[in-house]
Amino acid sequence: MIMNLVTTNCGLNLSYSITENVFSQLIDQCFEEVKNVKLANEARISFDKEQTNVAFVIDIKIKKGSGLQQVIENLTQELESRCLGLLDIKPRSIRLCFVGYY
Numbered sequence: 001m002i003m004n005l006v007t008t009n010c011g012l013n014l015s016y017s018i019t020e021n022v023f024s025q026l027i028d029q030c031f032e033e034v035k036n037v038k039l040a041n042e043a044r045i046s047f048d049k050e051q052t053n054v055a056f057v058i059d060i061k062i063k064k065g066s067g068l069q070q071v072i073e074n075l076t077q078e079l080e081s082r083c084l085g086l087l088d089i090k091p092r093s094i095r096l097c098f099v100g101y102y
Contacts, residue, residue: 007051008087018086020045023054026086030078036066037075040099048092054083055093064101072096 040059
């Protein structure tokens, strides 16, 4: 069974792994932090073969009257920042799919 995780090296003989569940929690935290946006469906998280990076596809709904571009930029920046703090690298890709307003 292949685990969905990312492993990062922290130095000589030290590494740690981050599971898919942790990335799901990270995404939820971003939506709590960024205003005027909601998660429309469960985020799709994919891992590269080497298990060294992650990609996200996230369906979002934005509050009516909010600036679409600004909300997307804020959410992307928050997600990148949290991944940098966790992995010390940016995610391979972040795809935010606008599916409507709420």
